[in-house]
Amino acid sequence: MNAPISHARLLPHVDQQEIPPALLQALQARFGQRLSTAMAVREQHGRDESPFAVPPPGAVLFAESTADVSDAVALCSQYRTPVIPYGAGSSIEGHLLAVRGGLSIDVNRMNRVLAVDADDLTVTVQPGVTRKQLNEAIRDTGLFFPIDPGADASLGGMSATRASGTNAVRYGTMRENVLALQVVTASGEVIRTGTRAKKSSAGYDLTRLFVGSEGTLGLITEVTLRVYPLPEAISAAVCSFPTIADAVQATIETIQLGVPIARVELIDANSVRMVNAHSKLALREEPMLLMEFHGSPAGVQEQAGTVQEIAAGHGGKAFEWATTPEERTRLWTARHNAYFAAVQSRPGCRSITTDTCVPISRLADCLLESVAEADASGIPYFLVGHVGDGNFHFGYLVDPANERECDRAEALNERLIARALAMEGTCTGEHGIGLHKMQFLEEEAGPGAVDMMRTIKRALDPHNILNPGKIFAD
Amino acid sequence: MNAPISHARLLPHVDQQEIPPALLQALQARFGQRLSTAMAVREQHGRDESPFAVPPPGAVLFAESTADVSDAVALCSQYRTPVIPYGAGSSIEGHLLAVRGGLSIDVNRMNRVLAVDADDLTVTVQPGVTRKQLNEAIRDTGLFFPIDPGADASLGGMSATRASGTNAVRYGTMRENVLALQVVTASGEVIRTGTRAKKSSAGYDLTRLFVGSEGTLGLITEVTLRVYPLPEAISAAVCSFPTIADAVQATIETIQLGVPIARVELIDANSVRMVNAHSKLALREEPMLLMEFHGSPAGVQEQAGTVQEIAAGHGGKAFEWATTPEERTRLWTARHNAYFAAVQSRPGCRSITTDTCVPISRLADCLLESVAEADASGIPYFLVGHVGDGNFHFGYLVDPANERECDRAEALNERLIARALAMEGTCTGEHGIGLHKMQFLEEEAGPGAVDMMRTIKRALDPHNILNPGKIFAD
Incomplete structure (x- = not known):
């Protein structure tokens, strides 16, 4: 869980509405113990992996069926009270936060x-x-x-x-x-x-x-x-490169050749260093690509051979193979632990995480300019990327109490997004808009397209009760 | 071009609005010669490959730029006059027909x-x-x-x-x-x-x-x-089967095994017979699969080997290979000519074409029951299918003047769609709703989902000028 931040640039517009007593009564009558107004439960449902600090929702319903959800929404609709769906709570742009108050509908018991x-x-x-x-x-x-x-x-x-x-x-x-x-x-x-x-x-x-x-x-x-x-054969490989540019170029060529690679993840030297410290590993502290190949045994071998050749052309070395599930798990540990290793590398810090995605030919330019800016900023960061899609994440590791540092990190994010948009990319490849990226959506899609989204929203949710205040200003 | 039909079951609700003289004047002032009200031009833009006979649009604009389209729509919006985009005119469910009158916007000059x-x-x-x-x-x-x-x-x-x-x-x-x-x-x-x-x-x-x-x-x-x-290697193959059931089972197993086959098309014995007659070929008049494999040379060989084995297990014979572009073209001729060969097999006929798509495990059941019904009806038909997706087309070859026959063919289509929906499939895999399938969309999606579509339509097109009267009743 990221430490919350009270940084002006990040403060969402909060205007919470209380749950009307009559609605609360009706919900209690319908759902009994499954409705909770306990502060601990509400607080648990009032945060996600985003940095925003917003007071929690007014109540939480533990829904057990579609009928539960339907009845709850129908009641909330009568009282024009917001509802916010809640799953694992792992979103990172503030999607779950009750900026207009209302009822959090937890669907974790709907798990069949x-x-x-x-x-x-x-x-x-x-x-x-x-x-x-x-x-x-x-x-x-x-x-x-x-x-x-x-x-x-x-x-x-x-x-x-x-x-x-x-x-x-x-x-x-x-x-x-x-x-x-x-x-x-x-x-x-x-x-x-x-x-x-x-x-x-x-x-x-x-x-x-x-x-x-x-x-x-x-x-x-x-x-x-x-x-x-399940593929007949799966093979994973890790390969170190002298520079990020080399790793990215190898990726671009792999994609342009049409190799049906299943995974190709970039991990920068910072991340490797943090993972080594966190997990007591001794990986080469250089940019690396983690790859996985799926297919028939011969097909996997062929794909891997092609990629190994491409990698060698860009100074790739220490190509290490893993074909058993255990070996693969060991290799992927570095990737899966990167985020936690990074956050733990600076006690008390939080990560401001970026999510741009650009056309593959622009990946090197976008990434390298952003690395240069991040290096110049002096803010510790890690960099990982689903680079085969042109998507990557910086995590700027800031001290949440240091407003200037947060400001600098947000400015880095803004410049990165501006750069990605200029390269015909998107401000968010996979994290969504939530509260954090509204302004960037406007820049990316243009006011006409955002107006169209808003028109659809108004038509399908005329009383603005469905997770209001997200994606675009309401 | 299908012969038009004036069959009651197929008659769409036509309520054409004239283009207001002031709008016509404004369009003429803006577009000059590019606006045509000549009857021949209007008629050409008033029909597609569907069986419906609807009077043509009031005028046709040959748009040359986005600005042309934008200005034309803005003018039509002022006068609440319908606009219908026109491309190749190859749609087959009546999408292009001016059931509410209005302006056809031909985009063929926007071809860069x-x-x-x-x-x-x-x-x-x-x-x-x-x-x-x-x-x-x-x-x-x-x-x-x-x-x-x-x-x-x-x-x-x-x-x-x-x-x-x-x-x-x-x-x-x-x-x-x-x-x-x-x-x-x-x-x-x-x-x-x-x-x-x-x-x-x-x-x-x-x-x-x-x-x-x-x-x-x-x-x-x-x-x-x-x-x-472009794949490094492409290989095509044709294989005959004793029965449709065998061909379909071979397809199902291929998909379930995850073979990344690029094309797998079913052609029934009727279609082969019609193609042989039309193109003076001597293909075995049995159900056949036409397949294509894309990949590396070794990968293509591996895929093809797997499929050949599967086919052999279902009585597949006369597996014929084609690796040069010329040989491939020859093999695909049968598939590409099927529609025209079929329509020409019964002079003056038209084809009522179906388009259901079902989950792959239900394909054999859905197809075979429908074949039995079509055989029993006595109506000549052909059957082709993108069977790897669970999608297939019957073409019932009816005499457009014979109302009873048309009626029987439409009834076959209705039963086929009911069967596909009961199997969790769709009434249209790729042709769209247009005028012909509105009733089936309601059955497939349910009134709630169709209402939602209508709500979106109303929100984005409040004056109902964009191709009105299509997909759902307006």
């Missing part, structure tokens, strides 16, 4: 895998199922769900933020892997947004409209997902 | 490839560029655009109907391959719906909202697309 249609390569889950839980549940079927944002996020939350992560370069993001949703609308009505058919041109793509809508258009109560046959 | 960003695997085109034109334009870059709906459709039209076709099993549909759009809204404003970043979680997914919106939410004036490196 409803259907595994192995023959169709689809599953249907309740929104509180996490990605790891899903993969446990389907392990015996020879299938897996590839989307891996790092955190063991809930699949409802991952849908709502259009999450992606390390496997997206091969398997796509939640955008490509959600087939259909069940959604509770602003009035409490329950709709389905699609079927289990792999493709369809039946009317507007409501599924994709809800994927990434951050709880502002409806509450997701079921998710139908694509899953994949 | 605006940017080829080969290093990023993206291109940006004007909406009148066709898929073949695009592939010609990028041939020297070593890239290709895979989406192939059969017709040489415009990329604006393919976006607007969420088209797909033979390569979708490997490369996805327009849903997965449109990165961003430039759109003229109902008021004539110009917006962009995304960037060239491969992924983004920046606000609502307006791109996917417009893909498949059939001109009812805005007019597409630019399309940014993903393109792919």
Whole structure:
């Protein structure tokens, strides 16, 4: 959990509304013990991995069914009271914070895998199922769900933020892997947004409209997902490079050649140093790429051979292979621990995390200019990236009490985003807008497109009760 | 072109509004010769590949730029007059027909490839560029655009109907391959719906909202697309099977095993017979699969070996290979000629074409029950399918003057759709709703979801001028 920050540049517009006593009474009558107004419970639901400090929601409902969600929203709709869906609490842009007060609807008890249609390569889950839980549940079927944002996020939350992560370069993001949703609308009505058919041109793509809508258009109560046959062969490799530029160039060539690499992650020397200290490892403290190849045994070997050749052309060395699950886990430890190792490298610090994504040909320019700026700032940072997609994250490790430092870090983020937008990229590849990126969305999409989003929001949520105050100013 | 039909079951609700003289004058002042009210021109823009006979639009504008489209829509908006975008005219569900009258905006002169960003695997085109034109334009870059709906459709039209076709099993549909759009809204404003970043979680997914919106939410004036490196090796194969069931089972196993096959098309014995007669060929008049494999030479060989083994297990025989472009073209002739061969097999007939798509495990059941019904009906038909996606098309070849026959064919389509919906499939995999499938959309999506679509339509097009009367009743 990031330490909260009370930095002026980051303060969201908070205007909390109390839950009307009559609504509270009606909710209590309907839900009994499952409704909580205990401060500890509310506080737990009033923070996420973002740096914002906002007072908690007025109450928390532990929903157990679609009917629970539907009834709660219908009641809140009557009283024009905000509702905020809550999954794993791992979002990092302030999506969950009750800036207008209201009811937090916790869906963690809605954690059943409803259907595994192995023959169709689809599953249907309740929104509180996490990605790891899903993969446990389907392990015996020879299938897996590839989307891996790092955190063991809930699949409802991952849908709502259009999450992606390390496997997206091969398997796509939640955008490509959600087939259909069940959604509770602003009035409490329950709709389905699609079927289990792999493709369809039946009317507007409501599924994709809800994927990434951050709880502002409806509450997701079921998710139908694509899953994949476990590859016959998986092989992981780590390779060090003299410079970040070399690692990035090797990545760009790999993508441009069309190698179907499953993962290609950049870890900068800072991160390696932090991971070595944190996990008592002795990795070469140089920029490295972590890669994974999926396919037939021959196919994996062929892909890996091609990439090894490309890497060698850019000074890649210490190409280390891992084919057993244990060896792979060891290699991926560095990547998975990077965030925690970084935050622990500076006691009391918090990380201001960036999330730009640019067309692959601009990746080197965007990244290297930003590294130069970060180095010049003197602020400690780490850098990791899903570089095969052109997406990377700086974590600026700031002292939350040091306003000047926070200010400098935010200024770095702003310049990075301006740079990415000038290169036809996006301010957020996978974290979403939440509270933190509203201004950047306006710059990226333009006022016309944001107005269109707002028009859709108003049409589908006329009383502005669905996670209000997020994505754009209300 | 299908012969028109005046069959009661197919008659859309036509309520045409005249273009107000003052608007016509304003359009003429702005566009001069590019605005036409000549009956021949209007009639050409008043029909597509659908069976509906609707009087033509009141005028046709040959737009040459986004500014043209924007100005025309702004003028029509002032006068509450409908606008209908027109690309290649190859849609088959009545999308283009002027059921409420108005102005047809022909975008065929907007046919420039605006940017080829080969290093990023993206291109940006004007909406009148066709898929073949695009592939010609990028041939020297070593890239290709895979989406192939059969017709040489415009990329604006393919976006607007969420088209797909033979390569979708490997490369996805327009849903997965449109990165961003430039759109003229109902008021004539110009917006962009995304960037060239491969992924983004920046606000609502307006791109996917417009893909498949059939001109009812805005007019597409630019399309940014993903393109792919031409595979190092391509190999095509044709294989005959004793029964449709065998061919379908071989397909299902191929998909379930995760073989990254690029194309797998079913052609039934009727279609082969019609193609043989039409093109003087001597193909075995049995159900066949046409397949294509893309990858490295070794990868292609491996995939093909796996599929050949699967096919042999289902009585597959006469596995014939083609690796040169000429041989491949010869093999694909049967598939590409199927529609025309079929329509010519019964002089004066028209084809009522179905478009269901079901989860792959239900494909055999859905298909075989429908074949039995079609056989029992006595109506000549052909059957082709993008079976790797669970999507297939019957073409019922009816005499348009024979109302009973048309009725029986429509009844077959209705039962097929009911069957597909019961199997968690969709009434349209790739053709769209248009005029023909409104009732089925209601059955598939449910009134709540269709209401939501209507709410979005009303919010974004308050005067209902954008291709009104399509997708759902207005």
